[in-house]
Structure formats: structure tokens, C-alpha cells
Amino acid sequence: MPENQLTGAAVMNGTVKRMSQIPDADYIREAEMYGMPSAEYPECPVCGKVCHTIFADRDSGDVYGCDRCVKVLDAADWLENQKMELEEMYHD
Numbered sequence: 017m018p019e020n021q022l023t024g025a026a027v028m029n030g031t032v033k034r035m036s037q038i039p040d041a042d043y044i045r046e047a048e049m050y051g052m053p054s055a056e057y058p059e060c061p062v063c064g065k066v067c068h069t070i071f072a073d074r075d076s077g078d079v080y081g082c083d084r085c086v087k088v089l090d091a092a093d094w095l096e097n098q099k100m101e102l103e104e105m106y107h108d
């Protein structure tokens with residue numbers, strides 16, 4: 017993530033945040049607390065980044081992505097956003 021050297025700010029999800037406000041990923045915090053993990057972690061077949069969690073279809077086992085390229089959304093928030101997007105489409 018690019019950080020402005022003068023302000024220490026970075027853009028995350030479209031909003032400007034100070035780098036100190038952005039939490040490290042869980043695996044980085046774990047590595048800081050407990051040392052580097054002993055397990056070997058794979059590269060995600062979707063995004064190619066080393067990851068700790070793979071998300072796959074319960075039945076088929078098809079991989080959707082990993083903790084680095086898939087985000088977990090609150091379902092009620094997601095529904096609210098879908099409704100707002102539909103509303104905006106009708107107003108255009």
C-alpha cells in the first residue's frame with residue numbers, strides 16, 4: 017500500500033487513513049507475537065499470494081480465493097448496499 021512520506025497517510029477502501037490506523041493482517045500480528053509460523057503456507061490458486069486461509073465451495077471443493085483476495089461481508093450490510101445501488105440505477 018503506497019504511503020505518503022510526508023503525512024504518513026494511505027488510501028484504503030477509498031478513504032484516507034493514517035498508516036498507524038491500519039491494522040496489520042492477522043498472520044503478521046501472529047508472527048510478531050509468536051515468531052514466524054512453523055507451518056508452510058501455499059500460494060492462493062486465484063491471486064497467487066501466500067495465504068493462511070483458502071475459501072472453497074462446501075460441496076465441490078472449488079476454490080474461490082483466500083484471506084488475501086476474498087473479503088467477508090456482513091450479509092445485512094451487503095443487502096443494504098445492493099438496495100442502494102438499485103435505487104441509484106433508477107434515479108439516473
Ligand SMILES: [Zn+2]
Nearest residue numbers: 060063082085
Ligand atoms: Zn487469494
